[in-house]
Amino acid sequence: MSIPDLDFIFHPRAVAVVGVSNEKPGAGHAYIHALRDYGYRGNIYAVNPRGGETLGLKIYHSLSEIPEPVDHVISVIPAQFTPGLMHDCAAKGVKTVHFFTSGFSELGSEEGNHLQAELLGIARQNGIRVLGPNCMGMYCPATGLSFSINLPEQHFPRESGHIGFFGQSGGYSIYFVQEAGQRGLRFSKAISFGNAADLNECDFLEYFAEDAETKIITTYLEGVRDGRRFFRALEKAAARKPVIVFKAGTTDSGRRTAASHTGSLAGSSRLWESLLKQAGAIQVHSIEEIADIALLFTLLSPPKGRKLAVIGSGGGASVQAADECARAGLELPSLPTTTRQRLREIYSTESGHIFTNPVDTLMKPELMPETMRAIAGLDEVDMLLLHVAYDTWALFDKKLITEPTIKAMVGAATSTGKPVVVALSACASAESRKLAMEASQRLFQAGLPVFPSTARAATALSRFISYYDARCPAT
């Protein structure tokens, strides 16, 4: 692949943050901190007509005073001053302006629309690309750009990965990088693009389709401006890479809210469903579900089919898991008599257990490795789901997810090539959640995909399989 046209926005030679106060810390300071924290290597400039000094930086009165070319400007000034800033950017030869500033078309007022059109006009005349307004901007760990403003350090990954994200909501863009990061995913680039006056969902979709660093494309959308172009781009992108789409604003109330949020025209639920399917994209219904599917594409090879073996503890949990897997469109084959017999030997008894499928191991983590081995190799089984609840007995025997269990899971995945996933749920107690989090982290580190419930795991697996089914229909 060649380097796509838009790539330059992620490699600015110098960045100016305009609207940095020398009195009280605000968004300007937060962006400067973020650039420094993520290792941005160019020069960072602070601008404010009042001048002064902050964070060890001289505050320039205007862009024109800055002694070198500036490629990228981050604006945190009030909306009414933004046309003036655009003229300054034109004079300085700035390539991209990111408006954190809000107060434009999302207000639904004539004024807001007018101001946004004015910015766009100046940008077009001068060949400047605009990000936003009303957005968080760019996160690109490889070049040190970040919108992790005001977040504790550990919440955004420093390392690069292969997930590309573009999102219309600033809050949800931050949330997704954070949530996915905590679950072990890493990003090539993430972009929050708000009102999309200039650069919009089509630009980013086309970019990510071409970008060699991006293997999985993900997005939160409230609406699209140019339906034809978007779906053409989507088809092209989905032919190359998995594209996971969370389209919000699909009810009347949601559409109205999307209009107030980012001035989007949202489109009906059914229309989107059929268009996304036709284009070969994977539709999900929450930020968390984007991460669920991205996790599978990142960690697993495609399973051969829909036949799942479920292993875990608890009769009620087993019945519910069976229901949820079946509802998600997965099959739970009965285990062969010989396997049932082998399980009886492993557990010395069948009393208190279930040895059909799901297999109820009744809280015996020490027998989990042998149980995995008895089941993983079966021809009847295309993949394995282990479910563990940090609720009841888990709280007195805290060793549910032991090192031998993790090794056995990794071993089963490696030796059979079959996907092995874990559903790890907690109850509403602080202790339970803490234990579940710790176990999750150890599983992530071992490269196993972890879900917070059997329902979420089953839904993700089913969508993952459907993706491949649509590409290589079974003969």
Next chain:
Amino acid sequence: MSIPDLDFIFHPRAVAVVGVSNEKPGAGHAYIHALRDYGYRGNIYAVNPRGGETLGLKIYHSLSEIPEPVDHVISVIPAQFTPGLMHDCAAKGVKTVHFFTSGFSELGSEEGNHLQAELLGIARQNGIRVLGPNCMGMYCPATGLSFSINLPEQHFPRESGHIGFFGQSGGYSIYFVQEAGQRGLRFSKAISFGNAADLNECDFLEYFAEDAETKIITTYLEGVRDGRRFFRALEKAAARKPVIVFKAGTTDSGRRTAASHTGSLAGSSRLWESLLKQAGAIQVHSIEEIADIALLFTLLSPPKGRKLAVIGSGGGASVQAADECARAGLELPSLPTTTRQRLREIYSTESGHIFTNPVDTLMKPELMPETMRAIAGLDEVDMLLLHVAYDTWALFDKKLITEPTIKAMVGAATSTGKPVVVALSACASAESRKLAMEASQRLFQAGLPVFPSTARAATALSRFISYYDARCPAT
């Protein structure tokens, strides 16, 4: 109401735990600990043919040696010895026997069925009632019975409340008491009844319908033995009290698993749906959802209608909340122009906010009380949902749920009589979950119902309203 016939099982004069080892701690010890911890006031006896001493108790060789009448026996002996125990119970005049022991009809073997039938025969001949086999037994904080075996102390409430529960799964019975307890709910009685050889779902349903201490009936069911009797009992119970039913085993896989778990015949999904609706029960699809609805019945008066005002932080979160509320069948009326104007005054700007409905407050907890006051009194609004995400900005400003906000919510609920509920979500980081848990606890303590997502809150509210709609159709 008169005292129902079955009430005696919750008031045993003395309890014997049969199968207590004097060597290694097991289930017998755990039941003795539980009885002591929950303040059971009668005498507790340990029995094992080998005799000895444990936990400061003499171990009797047999029931007949015990020097006073024993009303209730808890059996933790292996299945093959249970017929002998039943004969001993008959000789001793025991009223109820709870078999924690498993290895009966749930095995699906002729032997297992035969053994269970044998127990039942002896019980019927001697007027003994049997709980189980293959179950956890009874939790009744008022009389000191508990199945919180091996759980850390804080996980089961000590105080009594007005929720009655009966569940076919031991693990899920424990899980529900714990989960609901953590969310501020309290129980009259909870019963785990396993294979239901004798006492079954109909007995408990009829009991709870009559029991004055129980105001809300809840159940986890895998199947029923006598459909006619069950639905007659359900109709009667639902005419008196809310009955919340989680019926599992409604898919083919689930049904097969239910048969292996508690030997239940599960019935089809559609059949159950229509029968539950016809009987006036509330159907849910998980243990957590039982708690969601019970929380509303415990804390709220019925709302006048389906019109909801949604207040919270984040544009994406607002769009998603609007979608989810609409999908759940709730209405989000537009706010009057005067209210929108009032919000503009409160926040000094509309920029960055949404002041339609949902209202996006953009992380300004200090303005929440005034925002609540501006909206709660509106005629257009039947109830309020506040949503807060402990994900992004929440982690740098940890004071999202402040005391003034809690006061304002309680005040709005009190002064308007309108339901006020909170959706409080966390992301996959330990810090986020800890903060969300702490805030939840403070909200519970203030008597506000808290849900882990807007989707869960919206679904619960919709079912809550439908319950009253079915009773008092709008004119």
